[in-house]
Amino acid sequence: MEHSEKLGLRARYGGYALVTGAARGIGRAFASQLAEDGFDLLLVDREGEETIALAEELSAAHQIDVRSLICNLAEPGLENKARKWLDEFEIGLLVNNAGVSVLDSFFDISLDAHLRTLDLNCRATLVLTHIVGKAMAARGRGGIVIVSSASGLSGSPYVCNYAATKGYGLNLACGLWSELRGSGVDVIAVCPGMTDTKPVRDQSLGKELPFYVPINGPDVVALGALCALGKRPALIPTVADRMSAGLLSKIFPRGWTLSIMKRSIEKMRGG
Numbered sequence: 619m620e621h622s623e624k625l626g627l628r629a630r631y632g633g634y635a636l637v638t639g640a641a642r643g644i645g646r647a648f649a650s651q652l653a654e655d656g657f658d659l660l661l662v663d664r665e666g667e668e669t670i671a672l673a674e675e676l677s678a679a680h681q682i683d684v685r686s687l688i689c690n691l692a693e694p695g696l697e698n699k700a701r702k703w704l705d706e707f708e709i710g711l712l713v714n715n716a717g718v719s720v721l722d723s724f725f726d727i728s729l730d731a732h733l734r735t736l737d738l739n740c741r742a743t744l745v746l747t748h749i750v751g752k753a754m755a756a757r758g759r760g761g762i763v764i765v766s767s768a769s770g771l772s773g774s775p776y777v778c779n780y781a782a783t784k785g786y787g788l789n790l791a792c793g794l795w796s797e798l799r800g801s802g803v804d805v806i807a808v809c810p811g812m813t814d815t816k817p818v819r820d821q822s823l824g825k826e827l828p829f830y831v832p833i834n835g836p837d838v839v840a841l842g843a844l845c846a847l848g849k850r851p852a853l854i855p856t857v858a859d860r861m862s863a864g865l866l867s868k869i870f871p872r873g874w875t876l877s878i879m880k881r882s883i884e885k886m887r888g889g
């Protein structure tokens with residue numbers, strides 16, 4: 619089988635790459651980049667048709683084995699599913715990408731919706747990282763990516779719980795990066811700013827962006843994270859986002875940052 623191995627990650631980690639939320643957006647970009655690198659793929663998503671269509675497309679284009687694992691990662695029983703996947707496949711790279719955000723005032727979002735966000739963004743990430751990561755550590759090789767968010771660096775109004783879950787992912791990745799350094803298992807958190815995907819388009823957030831909020835393509839985020847894996851614990855994928863995050867999370871006092879974010883989000887929402 620001919621593999622392009624552009625990134626060299628398949629050669630480094632071996633096995634299948636498991637990508638959550640693979641049908642769309644940033645997850646789809648990860649799956650495409652990893653297919654180009656020659657990985658066999660496990661595409662996990664709740665979108666059946668789109669996932670199966672993507673699996674067929676990538677398998678045909680790259681002569682790789684691509685399996686669609688259709689499930690809702692926020693539902694109970696993920697531990698058993700993850701153990702079953704691990705029994706069946708050697709997983710060399712795990713991309714914890716699936717995540718949801720609800721944009722509204724904290725108390726206008728139901729507690730149920732907040733809990734579903736927590737179940738996907740934190741619980742599913744913890745379960746997969748623990749179960750799949752432990753097998754990687756035993757083998758002495760593997761890679762783990764956690765898709766966090768720039769909002770996780772500072773907290774954010776109108777996505778208070780979402781930003782808190784993204785802080786969880788960032789800190790989980792950073793702690794693990796340090797603990798596993800030298801073990802052969804690489805870990806990275808990627809903290810994208812605004813990225814051009816369906817949730818952003820559905821909420822019309824791309825339309826009224828202030829000049830200091832750049833919008834990136836999903837490929838930039840995925841490729842940036844994969845290139846930086848093994849080199850640093852966390853990455854903000856673009857220079858513009860790094861500058862904006864540097865100002866907002868390192869230079870300005872947190873109160874200023876949150877006021878700026880509040881005004882920006884209200885402007886984007888037309889409020």
Ligand SMILES: NC(=O)c1ccc[n+]([C@@H]2O[C@H](COP(=O)([O-])OP(=O)(O)OC[C@H]3O[C@@H](n4cnc5c(N)ncnc54)[C@H](OP(=O)(O)O)[C@@H]3O)[C@@H](O)[C@H]2O)c1
Pocket residue numbers: 638639640641642643644645662663664665689690691692693715716717718719738765766767768809810811812813814815816817818
């Ligand atoms: N887009 C941004 O501006 C941005 C910025 C920073 C961080 N991020 C993070 O990047 C990640 C990907 O975001 P995205 O914008 O690419 O999202 P997206 O376009 O909505 O893609 C996410 C995929 O995950 C699936 N999914 C959602 N909940 C699931 C669940 N419970 N079980 C299984 N699959 C599920 C979605 O299915 P449905 O379509 O049915 O929901 C969708 O196919 C998320 O963690 C997000 O927080 C995004």
